Structures are given as C-alpha cells and as structure tokens.
Amino acid sequence: MASVIQSGNLLGLGRTELEDLAVSHGQPRYRGGQLYRGIYARRVLDLSAFTDLSREFRAVLCSRHQITYPEIAREFASRDGAVRYLFRLDDGNSLETVYMPEADRATLCLSSQVGCALDCRFCFTALVGARRNLTAGEILGQVLAVTAAQNLPRGGRLNLVFMGMGEPLLNLPKVLAAVKILADAKGMGVPLRRITISTVGIIPRIQDLASEPTRPKLAISLNASEEEQRSALMPINRKYPLAELLQACRAYPLRPWEHLTFEYVLLEGCNDSDADARRVADLLRGLRAKVNLIPYNSGPELPYRPPPLERVLAFQQILRDRRIPTFIRISRGQDIHAACGQLSLAGLRQDGLPGSPA
C-alpha cells in the first residue's frame, strides 16, 4: 500500500488512494469507493453526510479530514455571459477559471499552474511569472466549485479546456491524475472527448501523452507560421522548434474519432498576413487537424492588438480554400479581461478590477 494521508483535504485523492485510506482504518476496500463516488459523483461536501459509511468510520474521517474546494475570492460576470472566477488557494496564491455558457453546453477554461514559466510575449500569465504547479485537488476543485456555483447538473454537456493559466504539459502527472477522475463515469463523468489539453508544444511530454491510457484531446498553440517568428513570440520554440513539433504531431496516434486542434492567436501586423495563412496551410498539410483562430484579447499591459475582422476572415478563407477546417473563436469576457492571466495579474498588482462583482 502506498503511503496514506493521515489528515487534511480529501479532494484530489483517486479511487485507489481512498481505498487505501479506508483499509488503513480497518475498513473494507469498497468503503473507499463509496467515498470516491460521494466526493466526485454525488459531490457531497460534508463528511458527516456520508451515511452509507459506518458511524465509527465517519467519526474518524470527520475528526481528521475535510472535503474543501478552493475558495472563490471574487467573480466577475461579463455582458456576454462568461463568468470569471478568482480562487484564493491555501498558500495565498490565486488562480483563475473562466465559465463560458452557450445555448446547449458550457465550457470551463481551467488552469494547470499558478503563473507560467514560458514567457510567451503576448500572454498575460507570462507577466505573472512562474509560481507553482497546481495539485490534482486544485484542478478538480475548479470544476467542482464552478459547477456548484453555477448549479450545473452532473451529466449536462460540459467541455473542459486546459487553456487558463499555465502549461499543462509541464504539470502532466497532476493534470492526468485530475483527468482520470474527471473522465471516470463513476467519478466526475465528463467524457474524455470533451476534455482538451492545450500546449505550447513540449515535445517529450506530447510523446508521453501518446502512450497514456486515459488521454484527453490535444490542442497545439501554433501562433506563427515560421521558426523565427514563432521564436520571437514564443521563446520555447528555440528548444522545441516548429519543424520538430509538427513532426511530433504527425507521429501522434490519433484515435478514430479524434483530430488535432491548432490554435492560432491573431496579432495585428505580427502573424496575420496572407502569406502567414498560406504557410500555416503548408505546415498542416496532410494532418487530421482543425484550426481555431483566436483574435487577440488585448489589455493595457501588452502592446499587441487583434486584427480587424476583415483580416481575420481573409485569413480564415485562405485556410478553408486549402481544405483546412478553420473556425474563429471570438474571445469571451473581453469586458472583464478574461484572457488567461489577466485577472490574477490585476489581483497581484492590486489594480482596480474591471467588471461587475457578481
């Protein structure tokens, strides 16, 4: 048996860990499964409400453990329906999650790290700097806290995208531990094909992901059409160049239902020319892939701007003419500065935060 936690928050523990915990208290293993279902499927917060457990075991659990979600410190509702949540973590760090409702579904934009080490020039999280990895509990807690706050029914159509703060492939063990519980029908019950990890392209970790039994979908932040241009925007490109990244994408074993997503943040005058679009089409030729064009979500801290809509449409048309499925993702929550990192950045700087506290 692996080491069993003796006290503290149960959120983030997997089925096996909860079973081990039950056994360490002289209980049968299946009691751990009951805890697991209670925490993640029924989403019970009060350990004394686990009435399917014996009174004695419940008393021990209550005296040593809790189930606590990260604390929602502030929330901001956008005119377009998006809600940005700022969480305060136990160590004082903050973290953000964006809830984006649509007619028939909702999408949650999750963070995988506090801050980020990668220094992409256009990204607000880069300005926060590298802080730390999130725990599996903190990742799951974002989903549990927001679905509770929004009263979302379990089994409703929910998409989860790791496109908030941080680089998920630099926190892969914790992200995968969380995904395993998220995707488990007896856990959180979000189908794997509705979970997406977005990466700058950490090639060795993409290769690790390829052999994972429980792997979500993969999105690559392309953001440029040439090596030099990409290195200027995303310094990580010097370590993992575009050419090698695309090779890794070609070698990536897609499941029959799956395609790769390439995200392309459009920055006016930077990476938005017709020639860029043609080069992107050349780079992606032969890949089972789609492209999401994201007009830049700007803020006062950085000089980049989104191109005018005509430019975005022209860029899309060039890719579509070359038979690459290409979609425009208008950033949600612009009035509440919901671009990744913007909220925490404002929090860190104690600026006045925009938007209406809900």
Ligand code: SAH
């Ligand atoms: N580190 C991961 C996940 C976080 S960023 C990654 O880079 O993929 C998620 C996506 O948002 C990336 O495609 C990134 O390029 C994009 N992005 C970052 N800042 C943005 C901004 N201000 N406006 C629009 N998209 C942005």
